[in-house]
Amino acid sequence: MNTFTTLKMMPSIAQKVFSTEQVKATEPVAAQIAGISLYELMERAGLGVFDELQLHFPQARRLLVLVGHGNNGGDGFVLARLARQAGIEVTLVEIGEQAKFSEDTRAACQRWLDNGGQNHRWPHPLHGYDLVVDAMLGTGIQGEVRSPYREVIDKLQEVESAILSIDVPSGLNADTGSPGGTAVQATRTVTLVAIKPGLVTGRGRQYTGKLSLARLGIGATFDKLAAPFASLIRLEDLPPLPPRPANSHKGMFGRLLCIGGNQGMPGSMRLCAEAALRTGAGLVKVLCHPQSQNVVVQGCPELMLADPEENPQQLFDWASCFAIGPGLGQDPWAQEWLNALLSYQQQHHKPMVLDADALNLVAASKNKKLPGNTVLTPHPAEAGRLLGLSAAEIEQDRYKALDRMVQLYSASLILKGAGSLVSANQERYVICDGNPGMASPGTGDLLTGVIAGLLAQGMDTGHAVLRAACLHGAAGDMAAEDGGERGMIASDLLPFIRRLVNH
Structure with a gap:
């Protein structure tokens, strides 16, 4: 629904x-x-x-x-x-x-x-x-x-x-x-x-x-x-989300499968999955390395764990959308799961967010064709890999880099950084929300979770990436107002994400 x-x-x-x-x-x-x-x-x-x-x-x-x-x-x-x-x-x-x-x-x-x-x-x-x-x-x-x-x-x-x-x-x-x-x-x-x-x-x-x-x-x-040429956008410029129906149940708000959290990198996936829950996703299941499972769900029993031995087709059929990349790594385990998902998506075209090492693996691949309903979330270094350039070259002209990635990958896209750029529904946007305190580990993983959480609830990819980018930045501004920019960590944003999706 x-x-x-x-x-x-x-x-x-x-x-x-x-x-x-x-x-x-x-x-x-x-x-x-x-x-x-x-x-x-x-x-x-x-x-x-x-x-x-x-x-x-x-x-x-x-x-x-x-x-x-x-x-x-x-x-x-x-x-x-x-x-x-x-x-x-x-x-x-x-x-x-x-x-x-x-x-x-x-x-x-x-x-x-x-x-x-x-x-x-x-x-x-x-x-x-x-x-x-x-x-x-x-x-x-x-x-x-x-x-x-x-x-x-x-x-x-x-x-x-x-x-x-x-x-x-x-x-x-x-x-x-x-x-x-x-x-x-x-x-x-x-x-x-x-x-x-x-x-x-x-x-x-x-x-x-x-x-x-x-x-x-x-x-x-x-x-x-x-x-x-582009439009400046803040969360306050967007209409509020509608109230939930009185007869709501969790099955109405999507089934999100998050893939990542390789050995030694459980935190990224935990942040991504919890952000999706705080954004309102109905059911969130995490497919991570067996050694990361305890850390991913510790303190958040609402998250479900996927059995890594389960048949990939059955796992993918369960989900209504996907997020892959946070803590994924680039080893054979990571490559195998990304290949399986991309192969599945060529036929099913469910909404999907690619971040972090999923982007790096795609950049290293000769096949640049991605299925429809895909969102890419690179920072400048990842954008450079996607285009075969350095991060410095990306920063020389961020708008040109955004346009080239959209043309090459045919996806909705956010180029993260100061004044993040979003390409959504064939329009360019500059995100005004956000602050330098968000330059800390894990904030990008939160953004992936927020986008995926909105996709799980039925929002189309273009509007999901635009709203998520504003919401993520606004949560960072509230966290900075609450305790200052210096020393802010990603998890500081979680309570504000929940507050903002309700106002």
Whole structure:
């Protein structure tokens, strides 16, 4: 029985993500429709960033503004003028070349000068300010950062001041979140018109700091003109799960078979299986190495143990879905069970989650064809093995890696990490829930269990991986709020997982 038939599955998306090409092409059109000149848009950008400055850095009385020669620098000239008019002491340093100013940037510079501002040239001291405003490169960087911007960015790493970046931290690729050799480490970034993909996942999240969005009065028009590259999603954006029927019994909520927990690795499977129970799966059976059985069920008598000598066909027929990988290992025992399951699934196509060593074994196999209703849950190193790349290459462009894995394996997929990426129902999502405290052993095993627990109850693979990723991250946030990020362990999330599936 599908207990989610009455659930409206499409999320109410709070924010969308757009590529730099989309912004470059659509922003002028949106401004024209709104009756706003591009110079007026620059004025609005400077004002929007200044409003954020006053909100988040109200004590800043000595301001250093670093401007480049592009439109990002023009935004900086506007902000500098507004800050000076508000009584803030402003020092403005030009890094770019005035000969390369656009007409709008030149106009913004002239208004700054006409209002009593003064331009200094690099090199100039960067220390001794309450706040540094980075208006150097914005989205204008694609390759390596060149001189003199590289020297400025490297020197900024030595200052103690907070740094506010306009649109994108200088040096950061706005689409991938990968630095061009170096990038500004911002305290806060105010991005303009639309959120760019590189700001919200992987290393880009670290460089971006806290993220604000200033839509400049053209956001609604912009959204009508451009299809999103991806969508930001939080658990709160998803509809709540429906109440269970009054005549419920455990058989209505699925039969999950978890395979893993090889010799010496029982903990991974225990975490996975218990997470599935806490998510609401009806019956959870564990197939693990005989030497792992006692540890897997100790303290959780609700878990069932499969007889490893039982006929695989009978075991697989019992289950309505599968989770394989946590603690599986890569020895003949592991390979035999994975091969048996994949062979069975070629005919039956039951929902299935592959994680950890199941992914590594699939990566080593020449056969990349997986059955339908499959979910893959790699972290960057596992994703690298699936694609024949290094983890560093995966992190260079996480969106590209996600798309390549989906194309190669035809599965729903989550690429784990800061700002985990989900491909579900032919859409990309960036998970906003979660925190650095979840970078601890076993949290990925929990995620596998949560996904499988939702699949067991009848949720389709795309929506299960999306909801599970949000739920898992939100549970981690609640655990961090309860006891802090440092020292958090995977099992700390279990009571919050249960709480969240009920609200």
